Amino acid sequence: MANGTAFYRKYRPQGFDEILGQEHIVDVLKEAAKGGNITHAYLFFGSRGTGKTSVARILAREIGCEPEDLYEIDAASNRGIDDARELREGVKSLPFKSSRKVYIIDEVHMLTKEAFNALLKTLEEPPQHVIFILATTEVGKIPDTIVSRCQTFTFKKPTQTLLKQSVLHIAKEEGYELGPSAADLIAVLGDGSFRDTQGVLQLVLSAAKSKKIDREFVEKITSAPPAILVNDLVSAVAEKDLEKALGTVRKAVETNVDFTLFLKLVLEKVRLVLLMRFDSETKKSIKEEFSEDDVEFLEELSGKKGENVNSALLSELLTAYTKTSFAYIKQLPLELALIKILEKEKTP
Template sequence: MTKSGKHEKTDGHVALYRKYRPQKFSDVRNQEHIVSVLEGAITKKAIPHALLFTGTRGTGKTTVARIFAHEIGASDVDIYEIDAASNRGIDDIRALRDAVHTLPYESDYKVYIIDEVHMLSKDAFNALLKTLEEPPAHVIFILATTEVDKILDTIISRCQVFQFRSPNRLELREAILDVAKGEKFKLEKDAADMIAIAADGSFRDALGITQKVIMASPDEKANGDEVASIIGAPKSALLVDIVTALQEGTVEQGLAAVAAASAANVDMKLFITLLLERIRAIILYRHSKNAELLTQFSEDEGKLIQEYAAAASSPINSHLLLRLLDAAEHTGRTHLAELPLELAIVDLTSHT
């Protein structure tokens, strides 16, 4: 996604992730370690014939692939994007093997960007391997994947591998606030934090959620609770109730908060993620007194975290956090999405 710059406000028909997609290397966020190597390869005219981009969804793999293709001089007619999920068979790759031998239309290179390459069948992988072993000089392959462990070692060994970083929450928040500013939309910091958490390390998802918030807000602004309502996140009061229940050992209060969240159609995975962040902050603040841990929370929640961190013989400890992590792991594996958290609350409060 692009760094801050001048943009006209988007109408409802343009996806924000398309509008703010980087068009040149200097626009790319969070992948400086990759950009510097690619720029060096271009400067030194040492272009690898095969590159493998790996990383989680929405981190810019295909975007950087397009930029690289243009930077080495490939025109649009000589850039071919292939979705391996829908072109995964041996016949598709054989057709590609035949096509690579034709010369580019108007560029020095033909560039093939194969997205989600791990979706290729075994026979297709073997056919691709033969092409990578003896590629024509005018062909560059850029393979992109979210699951590098599913790719044959023999394929990987013939590529230069680039690991794309997932942005952390602060990096996502900065990007979200930049886009909101570009859209002339007032987004409070706690609202941007909420979107960043829900985006789970994906710039693309972050902008998709931001666009949803903008469309749902009639007065060109949104705070944390308004965003929570739009995206199915819990209001802070419910999280405070559960943290308090865990601190004081009041099972009824904890279960009531989970029931209220369920009744409000709160996303339980997001709910427990937000809960884990608060428990983590209490434990880390107890041992480090690092005020930076409090900056992501409201003033009232920050005071509560400090209070519980200072409490003598607090039940909020590493054992409790591990039990909640186990609940998070099991959330979504049953049609009763709230069940793992309910069981954890019962278990943890009955031992206080």
Template sequence: MEHIALYRAWRPQSFQDMVGQQHIIRTLQNAIREQRLSHAYLFSGPRGTGKTSAAKILAKAVNCEKGPASEPCNECDACRRITAGAVMDVLEIDAASNRGVEEIRDLREKVKYAPTEVRQKVYIIDEVHMLTTEAFNALLKTLEEPPPHVMFILATTEPHRLPATVISRCQRFDFRRVSLEEQCERLKLICEQEGITAENEAIQYIARLSDGGMRDALSILDQIASFSDGHVSYKQALDMTGGIPSRQFAEIAKTLIEGDVGGMLQLIEGLMQEGKSADKCMENLLYYFRDLLMIKMVPNAEKMTERALDLQEFREMAEVFTRPQLFRIIDTLNHYQTEMKYALQPQTLFEVALLKLCSIPQSEEAVNVQAASAVTASSPADPSEIQQLRRQVAELEKKLERAMQGGLGGGSQDGDNRGNRPASRTTAPRVASKAKIPAGIDRYVAQRSSPEFMEVQGKWNQVLQGVKDEKITIHAWFVNGEPVSVLDDAILVAFKNDIHRETTEKPANKQLIEMVMERVMGSPYRLVTMMLKDWNDSIEGAGSETSKEEPFQLEPSDDGGGKEPWVDEALNMFGDDLVVVKE
């Protein structure tokens, strides 16, 4: 007798055979009993959850000779022929291969004819999201007002690709992934009926591997049963599917917390020699540490950690790691998993990710040592530590001196040019309303075309790329700015949006950007920011001052209403809103 695949042999033939979709089954059965069936349904959800099977069961239920009934009898001629696909009035269309407007026009022409074999015509359009825009437009009117003898059932795994005009004309049912418990019960029942002996661990592993799809679970079970002559063990399931047992993950976690780089490389090489793929290892390892985090943070997290077979072993391993360590491990693995999709050598990235994680325990230990040294500050200090502290203090003093020189330099230049500047307030630059204008802005304006700035501008794309490689979220804010000038060891960046400037100015973000600038430029630079609008005003103010320069002359006032020169200077520097003149 010819063998039939398990997922075909055990395809649900009635609503009660369906697994894990009780909310949909109950709604459809009530609609049949109360004769409140709709003319169009949309079944959406992940693959292998029973969308097409439910559509065929519904077609049998409305056309059953003993019905319409909430359950098809599967004994009458109509039910048996619909199951075999031999009824012309129940048409199952694959939209992936019939996606053009001509096929839909042909369907629209045939819809108007009455059914010849059963009570009601049923059109099941599978993978309906594959239809073209023109095909959807041709289907709209018929879908909205079909003849009374026609029912449309649309099935798709990607409902977001359907036009809203189509979705609004259908009753939508969202199929969910089948839970682990329901899958295990169904697989055990099938194994008993098929004469297959299977270990509980193997059943659970198959259910987890299918990711909520019943069809995938049956296909995997069928494959392993063929390999093992009807006896399915956990080890055979791992060997057939290329899976990794949890004990190997535990060894990786133990090696990681010990910081054993050599041992980690040996473990990775062993996995590769067994034929495991690097991307699958990365995915499973990410799930493993996610389950550790759930067990550590959530009480009674058994239902949230479906991949944990031995909960006691997981709890013991979770106690070894701290929460910050688990957060860093998951974040690092997720980053490298994304990069691995575009890598030519995925194994190398997998090795780099795990070797990088081996440094986490040492960094945590270093933080603890620093905290302990801060607590025991009264104990005698090591001479090398004192020398290091002195060097750090000297570097800070140099940076402070450079910053003060930049600020005072701008002020002294203003003082030197005070006599050459007319007393008119119209030439004073406007005060920034939100963003602070950096000290010595006139010097920045004067240096906007310097060779140093041209060099920085030529390497700016490298700086942006470096920031993006380090952290893409910071790059999203920082790319809004553009370099406008360089003064000493400071790069002035002007921003169009104040929110982008403020986010870039946060200490952690600013430190990362300055680190990238030092790496690209070859020497340390400070990041100074301002608004682009204020920068343009400063340039215009400098231009108007240069064009209006005239010799300074002291002219006695005819009346006592004149202002002292320092009053005008204060108004120029701070504006009318901040200066109050009292006689």
């Protein structure tokens, strides 16, 4: 059932071969585990939902650590000096069943200065039977003295293609048929996180009455900006119609859309128009991923009609996108970008 166990738990990778997009890490750890070349401390750094905890658990399992000897600590709620001292005492005891004890410390950057100092003493003279795996989203907040004593791995954000593949796989496993465009939108909404993407998918599937799901349904359930608004804005730019462009922005405001997401979807469409103009392979892949209407729309703009949809526009939209989340009036950066690029077109 889509509304049962959380998808990020149900579909959590159970082996190195199931980890997606982190081959540069998996290959090294797999060989280290196979050859017994395990270091006493690892530091996993990456944004949320990239697989840090999953890889840590798999590594522990691969080196023979039984569940009784695996300890997972949330540094956000166990961050003080007393917690660190308790950890120092705990590592002295021998494992119950395994040759090694593994401590996974999540969000390690949340530890206090005193707790880091206590942890440092343990890392300086670690017992032979203990392995630490530290995980963080903010490596800059971890003291250099800690980092220098760990083997560090940087987890990459999954690409939209990988997220889309994951979405389609899980939907199929759950007995649903997800349209390519619907899967693409869910991947965008996941914002570079497997966990967040799976959460969006579970929300959509739990609300579905039909086993076939299209993009419009995903837009409705997630309150994502309608594709027609996105296309209308891109069309207005192509037509050099500032009034129409600003009118579309106003409609987006009236429908209470997430403006950062709205601009992200506009960026995606403009980027695809440019790629289709210069890369024949992009045309082939788009036909597999988008609806016929969308393909026709993009093909038309990649020709002479869309000559105003260019790299200068994309550059201005990128600038607006970076400013949107900080703007007091969320639509203002986009409005300024449109005025700048379209007013310039009117200048003789």
